[in-house]
Amino acid sequence: MSVCRPARCLFSKATSTTLPKPCPQRSFHASAPRPARKRRPHYPSIKADDLKLLNQAAEAQYPKFDTSETTLLEKRYTPSQIAAIKAAESTIDARDVIIQGQRRTDPWRLPYEDDLAEVDPVTDKRERLGPDDIPGKKTFRLANEVERDEAIGRIATENLAKMYPEGVPEGQLDPVEEQKLQDAVEAALSQAALDPRATYTSKNAAAMEALADPRHSVVAPDLPRLENRMARQTRRLSTEEEEDPRQKRLLQYLGWDKQKLRSIRVKTLVVHGVTNQTRMGKIRSLYYLTIAGNQDGLLGVGEGKSVEPDEGRKQSVMSAIRNMRPVPRYENRTTFGDLEKKVGATKVQLFSRPPGFGLRVQHLIFELARAAGLQDLSAKTPRSRNKMNVIKATWEALTNQKLPDEIARARGKKLVDVRKVYYGGSIH
Template identity: 75%
Template sequence: MSVCRPARCLFSKGSTTALPKPSSPSSHLRPFSTTPSRPARKRRPHYPSIKASELNLLNTAATSQFPNYTTNETDLLAKRYTPSQIAAIKAAEAAIDPRDILTQGQVRTDPWRLPYKSDLSQIDPVTDHADKLSHHDLPKNRSFRKTNESERDAAITQVANETLAKLYPDGVPEGQLNPTQEKQLQQAMEAALTQAVLDPRATYTSKDPATVATLADPRHSIVLPSLPRLDNKMAKQTRRLADEEQEDPRQKQLLQYLGWDKQNLRGIRTKTLVVHGVTNQTRMGKIRSMYYLTIAGNGDGLLGVGEGKSVEPEEGRKQSVVAAIRSMRPIPRYENRTIYGDLERKVGATKVQLYSRPPGFGLRVQHLIFELARAAGLQDLAARTPRSRNKMNVIKATWEALCNQRLPDEIARARGKKLVDVRKVYYGGSVH
């Protein structure tokens, strides 16, 4: 392709000898686009641009919503505040632009907003604590004196009994108590004694009972009173106790199936050992989900394995946990520490070999078998996986091997023999 034609297009006005310097470059160059240059555009908007600042809309709205203090309001403030406080209020009003409050501020409309617009000059019983009173606030025309040891002990006993009566309106529980009730009662008694020692009635006394009654004001106590609880409908719906648990339909069904209570279920230890993604090919495409394999055991001879799969990760994990708890089986343990003899199990291409070991040997196995043995309550064990080490097959083979042990009683009964324990003879009565 020749470059002569583009050159002639660009320098059509020039000569072959010397190219004169053009007066205006834009007039001698052929434009590369059809869009006119910015100076050549003479478009005007169809409507004039109107700004909000020109109409003073913000100023009008800010003045109407946040007006300045009037003369009467200033006189009322001067009666309540000192001149230095009045100067601080004026400086704060001058520093804050009402337009900024209008554009950047926002009035709360949620159900949890305060039911009033407060200037923070009054004490609210819900959000604020009452001011503490000192000995200077006691009535001047009443005489007080410090208590002696016997009066102090009697006052502490009386105040502690009053506090316990508030904590237990039906009376302090007596008789046989479970550990939880005993702990709660002990904590309540300690709190009542602490509050009684800090109560001013244990330090000061008077001959006039009405004079002593003035010290019962909680504002004289060093202990802050608890905030009152809200009793409206919205607060009751949103309030949730710390020890309250959300009812799970799976857990409720599981407890009915096992015949347990929640306390027994808390003693089960679960652990997810295998997590990976799976894909199901359907006519609608590939459906991806998560697979979970979980073990469950109480550490005292119960062991279970469960699987779960779902598109939602949390749903699949819960399925595996429930399945593991439902499938728990008793694991025979020799001396509650190891297995009966040597075991071997094969699942797919995976073979697991388990060996019983003497006391103190420990769990010298791979991590998957270690978790299974710890959940079942085994302490001395050795294992080998000579073939495939697929995680799912290793767990299933170990679980089946532990559940299908041949006990010495069964072997003796099949041979028509009688099983006799001679450990007390050979070990001198020392049986682990």
């Protein structure tokens, strides 16, 4: 691409006006030029003539407290709370609520406008009432046949009135309406027969009304629940979870509790499929190699193999925890000197390092060192790097260290400060 045109565009402002016509200026920025930018207000502009209409709408939609409402508020709230309410009402302008407020249009909005002044039986928690809320005596007795028939007729009439607020249709009805009316009468009579007010009677009218008031019910649940046999069998609490028999035997073997077992760091490092050739054909299973450690001087390696993936992994985890052995640590951060171990064709060399060196090793040895609680270590794998052999060789090297005091006792010598020997005179 030629640079002539960009150069002319760039220096077009500096050229003299004697040119016949300057070339159009090119923009070297992705955003729009400053003259083309228009500052848009956050809220739409409102004309002064419309303010009167907004004020009228605000006063109609959000009226101020009148004297009766203020008197009711004073009976419920303290003077300091009343002052806070008045300060909030004077701060919030009703006209700003109309201009800046928005009505919800999302699908999750409530299907009605509620000022939260009344308890809604669907969305709100059901109010509970006790015996103290019933004035007068609370004695009941079984109703006789005459009282029962009278109560059923009265309750059925109340139920029909709820079904037909405008009155029961009279006159000649078509077959559909007549069938609906007959079904409504049958439903009202059935509900009345099951109503406790038809079975019991009392001289206290408030006590009779409490029998049908759901707020006095002690058996009504707070939330709907599934109370069938299958739901009870499948529903388990966290404290009632089914215990693995292998885990139970492991806890008995170690003498631990579940809390201590959960603190063990477990990680599966090797997963691959294996095939066993039998007279039944090739049987494929999965092999797992897992490490476990408490990050404070204990490290274990376990293997598991099964046709089911979850079963094989559980075997390896339990085996790794059962095989945990202590790892000697110098100053709780590194090994006692340099280590070397050979498993198969794999050789692992571990080197102790001074404080702050970190774990500069490959990822498999890094996971082993972190599970054992080592912080300063370096390693080499000069020969084969088979994952299984690297893990096993590292584990054997860490757990079979020769401690300086054992070497000193074997040689008949006294134990001295070994940091000069291990760190080349770098003592921290």
